[in-house]
Amino acid sequence: MAQAQRITPRAKDFSEWYGDVIMQAQLADYSPVRGCMVIRPHGYAIWELMQRALDDLIKATGHKNAYFPLFIPMSFLAKEAEHVEGFAKEVALVTHTRLRATGKPGKDAIAVDPTSALEEPLVVRPTSETIIYAMFAKWIQSYRDLPLLLNQWANVVRWELRTRLFLRTTEFLWQEGHTAHADEAGAEREAHTILQSVYRKFSEEWMAMPVITGVKTESEKFAGALRTYAIEALMQDNKALQAGTSHNLGQNFAKAFNVQYQTAAGGLDFVWNTSWGVTTRLIGGLIMTHSDDNGLVAPPRLAPVQVVIVPIWKTDEEKLQLSATGYQVKEDLEKHGIRVEFDIRENMKPGAKYFEWEALGVPVRLEIGPRDLASGQAVLARRTGGKGPVPLQGLTASVTKALDEIQAGLLAAARERREKNSTRGVTKAQFLELMQLATGGGFAYGGFCGNPGCEAEIKAQTGATVRVLPDPEFRSKEVPRNCMWCGAPSIAEAVWAQAY
Numbered sequence: 001m002a003q004a005q006r007i008t009p010r011a012k013d014f015s016e017w018y019g020d021v022i023m024q025a026q027l028a029d030y031s032p033v034r035g036c037m038v039i040r041p042h043g044y045a046i047w048e049l050m051q052r053a054l055d056d057l058i059k060a061t062g063h064k065n066a067y068f069p070l071f072i073p074m075s076f077l078a079k080e081a082e083h084v085e086g087f088a089k090e091v092a093l094v095t096h097t098r099l100r101a102t103g104k105p106g107k108d109a110i111a112v113d114p115t116s117a118l119e120e121p122l123v124v125r126p127t128s129e130t131i132i133y134a135m136f137a138k139w140i141q142s143y144r145d146l147p148l149l150l151n152q153w154a155n156v157v158r159w160e161l162r163t164r165l166f167l168r169t170t171e172f173l174w175q176e177g178h179t180a181h182a183d184e185a186g187a188e189r190e191a192h193t194i195l196q197s198v199y200r201k202f203s204e205e206w207m208a209m210p211v212i213t214g215v216k217t218e219s220e221k222f223a224g225a226l227r228t229y230a231i232e233a234l235m236q237d238n239k240a241l242q243a244g245t246s247h248n249l250g251q252n253f254a255k256a257f258n259v260q261y262q263t264a265a266g267g268l269d270f271v272w273n274t275s276w277g278v279t280t281r282l283i284g285g286l287i288m289t290h291s292d293d294n295g296l297v298a299p300p301r302l303a304p305v306q307v308v309i310v311p312i313w314k315t316d317e318e319k320l321q322l323s324a325t326g327y328q329v330k331e332d333l334e335k336h337g338i339r340v341e342f343d344i345r346e347n348m349k350p351g352a353k354y355f356e357w358e359a360l361g362v363p364v365r366l367e368i369g370p371r372d373l374a375s376g377q378a379v380l381a382r383r384t385g386g387k388g389p390v391p392l393q394g395l396t397a398s399v400t401k402a403l404d405e406i407q408a409g410l411l412a413a414a415r416e417r418r419e420k421n422s423t424r425g426v427t428k429a430q431f432l433e434l435m436q437l438a439t440g441g442g443f444a445y446g447g448f449c450g451n452p453g454c455e456a457e458i459k460a461q462t463g464a465t466v467r468v469l470p471d472p473e474f475r476s477k478e479v480p481r482n483c484m485w486c487g488a489p490s491i492a493e494a495v496w497a498q499a500y
Contacts (some may be wrong), residue, residue: 001024001122006020006135007021007024007294008294009293010237010292010411013343018287018288021291023360025043026041026360026367027039027165027296028165031439031473035161036170036277038164045174046303047281049301051304053302054202055153057201058177061197061198063149063150064149065150065152066150066151069131070155071094073122074123075120076130076134078129079257080129080253081283083129085223087223088224090126090160091499092123094118095118098116099111099112099489101462125154126456128152129178129275132317133257134257136148136226136273137259140180141261142262142264143263144269145259147181147182147186150177151176151209152177153173153174153175154176156172156176162342165284166284166286172280175192176275176277177274179274179275180274181271182263182269184248188248191229191349192247193295194276195244195246199231199243199276203233203244204411206301207299207302210414210418211230211231211233212232212468212474213232213470214468215228215229215329215469215471216228216229217448218452219452222247222275224252225247226247226250226252228248229245230243233285234442235285235500236289237439238421238439238497238498240498240499241288243281243282249274249275249278250273251271254270254273286299286423289410290410295361297359297361297383297384297410298362299363299410300404301387303363305339306338306362306403307340307366308341308342308343308353308357308366309341309342309343310353310357310366310368311344312367312369321370322369323344324400325368328373329368329392330368336396338399338403364381364403364406366378366379366380367379372389376391377389377392378395382398382406384409418442422442422446424445424476426445426496427484428484428485430444432461435463436462440498441464441498443467443496443497444495444497445470445475446483446484446485446494446496447482447484447490447493448480448483448490449486449488450491451488454485457485458485462498462499463498465496467499468495470495474495
């Protein structure tokens with residue numbers, strides 16, 4: 001690891017802190033391509049763990065993986081009016097197929113070959129609804145072909161002028177699910193199943209990141225969707241992060257791509273579609289939910305290294321003895337599925353090793369010195385704080401218990417912080433004050449009239465948006481009667497926040 005850099009405290013500059021944590025933990029770096037990032041091995045290892053868990057949850061709900069082209073004919077986007085309007089300013093286009101040598105020096109040595117122009121430009125995938133539903137039209141003929149439940153792991157490109165590692169980049173990684181159903185009820189069940197049984201479950205049980213769930217307003221829903229549902233989390237700077245979305249697309253895309261099926265009664269009908277996705281932005285959410293001024297804090301279930309063993313020796317004989325014990329401990333822990341590193345490096349002092357592994361977010365550190373060995377113990381230090389001796393005999397149980405407690409503790413702390421920074425029954429005066437706070441306004445619950453003009457005015461004046469109209473379990477006990485902004489009758493309670 002390169003020489004340690006100082007991490008900017010969160011209270012001083014949260015944005016700088018976020019970037020420092022990423023660099024110190026070697027999660028990602030800026031690439032020579034404007035707007036793009038390089039995900040480094042430690043960051044990609046977190047993404048792989050996320051992928052495995054999500055993939056298992058997705059498959060457990062009956063879905064299968066497939067892969068569709070990166071390139072989409074431009075005319076496909078034009079078939080669904082709302083969809084093309086939503087993505088028109090973000091797409092990258094391929095217009096030619098080759099370059100030619102010019103014989104000139106330097107950057108002018110190559111140029112686009114004008115004879116290689118495509119008959120129709122190709123869009124670099126911003127999302128795959130159009131290309132997938134063109135294929136669904138070929139594959140779906142009868143009600144017996146339904147439901148069709150597919151998922152794709154892929155990269156997408158949405159042109160961004162401002163880059164923020166993991167949170168906003170031109171190219172990012174994600175999974176996108178696409179399904180077809182015989183009726184609206186089937187599509188609606190699917191959208192909720194994904195939201196609750198996959199995305200919320202993963203966020204809370206793996207990421208230890210509590211979320212609220214609900215439906216988006218008309219102005220915030222996915223382009224071309226009938227309804228959009230989302231999970232929303234609150235970061236340590238009291239800004240919201242949309243961590244995942246699930247869309248009931250209705251029959252809009254089915255009609256645009258003529259995806260029809262023969263019903264059991266013998267007639268023809270259009271299918272009902274859903275789409276849903278989460279991205280590498282989840283890594284940003286993990287960082288901003290749990291990490292501290294010393295670096296990354298990784299929930300044990302998603303930590304590439306869950307335990308690091310650091311031996312402490314002065315003589316070669318002590319090193320030999322501690323190495324034998326350390327490797328045995330490593331082997332025992334790995335037999336129980338725990339991800340372990342044994343740091344036997346000679347060119348670093350123990351304190352420097354502690355600092356490095358702490359910045360990398362390793363949940364548990366085991367320190368073993370000659371006295372510990374003689375006493376048949378190790379010192380167990382938790383990344384979240386606290387350390388003490390544990391017997392070498394039965395060490396696996398002690399480590400497993402510590403990992404479980406850290407995982408549960410992170411979720412509890414994040415949930416407590418969210419509730420502490422949530423204001424219910426908010427008035428307009430309170431809302432304006434909250435959204436001007438340097439520490440961020442958190443979640444503000446209040447009545448909403450449903451008027452898009454009112455919603456737009458709130459956004460223009462405060463930068464806050466309706467994150468969701470919350471599901472019943474997250475609603476306030478007292479139902480709001482009036483819109484907190486304009487005073488008109490309220491049609492629903494809304495959760496407002498400034499957001500990433």
